[in-house]
Amino acid sequence: MQPESAMTPALEVTVLVSIGRHPLTGRVRRADQDARGVELARSLADAEVRLLHAGECNESSEAALRGYLGMGFSELALIEQPEGADVLPALSEALDATSPHLVITGERAERGEGSGLLPYLLAERLGWPLVSGLAAVESVEDGMATLLQALPRGQRRRLKIRLPAIVTVDDAAPTPRQSAYGPARRGTLETSAGEVCNDDEWATWQVQPARPRPKRLKIVKAASARDRFKAAAAKAEGTGGQVLTDVTPTQGAEAILTLLRDEEVLR
Amino acid sequence: MSQLPRRDPRQEWIARNRLHPRHEEVLAALGQGATSEWPGPNGLVRKNPHRVGFIGPNGIKRIDRSGTQQGAGGGKASAPVAEHKPLTEIAEPAFLVAVVPDMAGGRLSGHDKDLLGLARRLADADPAAQGAVLAVVFGSHKETNLGEAGVDRLLHLDSPEIAGYAPEARLGALITVEQAWTPRHWLLPDSKLGGGELGRRLAARLGERPATGIWQVEADAESATGWQCTARGAAGSLDIRRPLPRIALALAECAEPVSETRHAAAELVLPQPLPSTLSRIQDLGQVSVDPASVALSEAEFILAAGNGVRDWDAYHRAASVLGATEGASRVAVDEGYMPRDRQVGATGTWVTARVYIAVGISGAIQHLQGIQPCEKVIAINMDPSCDMIKRADLAVIGDSTQILEALVTLVSQAREEKRDAA
Numbered sequence: 001m002q003p004e005s006a007m008t009p010a011l012e013v014t015v016l017v018s019i020g021r022h023p024l025t026g027r028v029r030r031a032d033q034d035a036r037g038v039e040l041a042r043s044l045a046d047a048e049v050r051l052l053h054a055g056e057c058n059e060s061s062e063a064a065l066r067g068y069l070g071m072g073f074s075e076l077a078l079i080e081q082p083e084g085a086d087v088l089p090a091l092s093e094a095l096d097a098t099s100p101h102l103v104i105t106g107e108r109a110e111r112g113e114g115s116g117l118l119p120y121l122l123a124e125r126l127g128w129p130l131v132s133g134l135a136a137v138e139s140v141e142d143g144m145a146t147l148l149q150a151l152p153r154g155q156r157r158r159l160k161i162r163l164p165a166i167v168t169v170d171d172a173a174p175t176p177r178q179s180a181y182g183p184a185r186r187g188t189l190e191t192s193a194g195e196v197c198n199d200d201e202w203a204t205w206q207v208q209p210a211r212p213r214p215k216r217l218k219i220v221k222a223a224s225a226r227d228r229f230k231a232a233a234a235k236a237e238g239t240g241g242q243v244l245t246d247v248t249p250t251q252g253a254e255a256i257l258t259l260l261r262d263e264e265v266l267r
Numbered sequence: 268m269s270q271l272p273r274r275d276p277r278q279e280w281i282a283r284n285r286l287h288p289r290h291e292e293v294l295a296a297l298g299q300g301a302t303s304e305w306p307g308p309n310g311l312v313r314k315n316p317h318r319v320g321f322i323g324p325n326g327i328k329r330i331d332r333s334g335t336q337q338g339a340g341g342g343k344a345s346a347p348v349a350e351h352k353p354l355t356e357i358a359e360p361a362f363l364v365a366v367v368p369d370m371a372g373g374r375l376s377g378h379d380k381d382l383l384g385l386a387r388r389l390a391d392a393d394p395a396a397q398g399a400v401l402a403v404v405f406g407s408h409k410e411t412n413l414g415e416a417g418v419d420r421l422l423h424l425d426s427p428e429i430a431g432y433a434p435e436a437r438l439g440a441l442i443t444v445e446q447a448w449t450p451r452h453w454l455l456p457d458s459k460l461g462g463g464e465l466g467r468r469l470a471a472r473l474g475e476r477p478a479t480g481i482w483q484v485e486a487d488a489e490s491a492t493g494w495q496c497t498a499r500g501a502a503g504s505l506d507i508r509r510p511l512p513r514i515a516l517a518l519a520e521c522a523e524p525v526s527e528t529r530h531a532a533a534e535l536v537l538p539q540p541l542p543s544t545l546s547r548i549q550d551l552g553q554v555s556v557d558p559a560s561v562a563l564s565e566a567e568f569i570l571a572a573g574n575g576v577r578d579w580d581a582y583h584r585a586a587s588v589l590g591a592t593e594g595a596s597r598v599a600v601d602e603g604y605m606p607r608d609r610q611v612g613a614t615g616t617w618v619t620a621r622v623y624i625a626v627g628i629s630g631a632i633q634h635l636q637g638i639q640p641c642e643k644v645i646a647i648n649m650d651p652s653c654d655m656i657k658r659a660d661l662a663v664i665g666d667s668t669q670i671l672e673a674l675v676t677l678v679s680q681a682r683e684e685k686r687d688a689a
Binding site: 021023026108109110111112113114115116117120121123124129130131132133146148149152153154155156157158159160161162165201204205206207208209210211213216219221241242243244245246247249250252254255256257259260263264265266267 | 551
């Protein structure tokens with residue numbers, strides 16, 4: 001509406017995408033959190049969104065990457081790296097060159113080590129601030145972004161951050177749109193070569209499919225048979241709480257209110 | 268005064284000798300009251316059945332046949348057991364194991380306790396050169412038995428710049444700890460409550476490659492640190508066995524929590540003040556979320572209704588004023604007052620709320636199972652003998668409609684006063 005808005009430079013957003021793995025079938029796919037990040041970037045007003053991936057380029061990974069192109073993109077920048085390489089130098093070099101305002105990533109990869117360290121290392125290398133576990137981007141103006149961070153238990157926290165910045169996306173972010181087949185076929189992968197840095201440490205580790213974790217045993221440390229029996233037959237009981245009998249409703253409500261205030265659940 | 272129990276052999280002898288003239292008064296002084304059993308003059312054991320047992324807390328005579336009690340001693344339960352845990356003090360630790368617990372809600376969570384148990388294992392591995400566990404706690408907390416959880420040294424940082432979401436300031440504090448004491452191990456919970464983020468920031472700043480998602484740690488003489496760990500990778504689908512690095516982010520149940528010893532939890536002070544960092548992230552505070560949109564299983568504050576609720580409109584109004592998520596017992600759902608997806612209990616949802624208010628719920632065993640992980644349970648009920656009252660930390664006996672009404676009035680009054688003041 002305002003004439004100035006046409007003059008303001010567009011917000012440059014880069015989404016780092018990775019190749020995911022379906023949790024049940026193990027097939028390659030677009031990674032869930034990265035797809036949520038792309039959806040978040042699409043929802044930003046006048047943003048120029050660019051997709052960036054560093055990794056191997058073969059048939060199966062191409063199929064997965066085209067899943068992102070099907071979300072309405074014509075191209076995806078691909079920095080070619082061999083299998084098992086450390087992609088950090090290549091990515092930081094690419095980000096340094098393009099210097100976007102906002103970098104969006106998922107929290108952790110679905111294949112490989114999946115330690116979730118990459119955004120932190122990138123932020124440390126580039127010297128940018130980082131916010132983790134994002135649910136939404138509320139607004140971007142004057143080089144500051146107002147973000148909504150997802151907390152456990154469905155809570156949200158509002159943050160203001162100075163751009164350029166790196167943000168990671170939580171599972172609470174909007175679900176990604178379906179990938180359309182036609183645009184996914186038509187889109188192109190702009191392949192370029194990047195600095196290669198081998199991850200020697202990873203090669204020395206023993207990696208195997210995850211085995212189920214043993215269930216924790218309930219250890220009863222009791223001296224007598226009676227205590228052991230009581231522990232085995234115990235019902236869920238508190239440690240003897242306070243019972244208020246013969247109080248007026250107001251007195252009872254005051255006691256409850258004090259406890260609620262102590263626990264800081266009232267807003 | 269020393270806490271050691273002092274024995275007086277003469278008193279004990281008089282207590283054993285029923286024919287001694289001072290027998291009764293000595294028994295009273297020893298706190299045993301009248302004995303129910305004594306050796307008779309011919310060597311036979313004599314019993315007085317009227318003196319067996321003690322008067323329980325509810326005024327009913329109880330007989331404890333475990334052999335721990337003799338005479339009318341009074342129902343001393345296992346309260347002094349905690350006192351008997353040996354206190355371990357490590358004056359000159361060979362090294363430090365730093366732990367940064369999440370302290371969600373100001374208390375140690377189960378995850379934090381497991382982590383402290385792991386830290387104790389790392390510290391106590393070599394009895395010749397024992398290490399000390401240093402806990403770095405941010406913000407004010409309500410935890411009173413940090414020592415029993417295995418903390419030797421406590422660094423409590425509670426300044427305004429690290430309050431709220433301040434990862435950069437907290438990272439600065441951890442870097443100061445690193446420079447001051449250089450712990451051999453850094454252990455953080457790999458959780459969404461802040462530990463996972465802070466640990467990764469610390470690793471990135473120190474340039475160490477951490478292990479994330481650790482669930483098992485074993486001693487291994489061949490590795491550089493003397494420990495081998497198993498970590499989850501690739502979204503939980505891989506197990507990675509590797510030497511334990513200096514910075515470790517561990518999952519819940521990575522070790523058994525400390526249960527047999529007590530530790531000093533001596534307060535430490537940072538040798539230099541916290542570095543002042545220019546924060547690029549500004550915390551604007553928590554946003555109010557519609558409580559009805561929060562899933563019941565992860566809601567923090569639940570107001571649950573049962574068979575005892577008569578005025579359902581008042582109940583819904585109370586839930587909206589308090590900002591609580593609504594839950595229900597099976598009876599209320601079966602009667603059609605609440606939807607099925609709001610049912611709490613073994614046949615409904617297992618809830619993990621921090622505060623759970625049960626209004627008119629008597630506490631069937633299935634319901635009590637469903638609320639087992641809840642920290643604070645408040646019961647409002649007419650019946651003072653129901654099971655929910657026994658489980659509750661605070662129970663108010665009375666009419667639920669009136670109490671809820673009074674609570675709503677108090678809360679809205681407090682809000683009004685705050686608005687007027689502002």
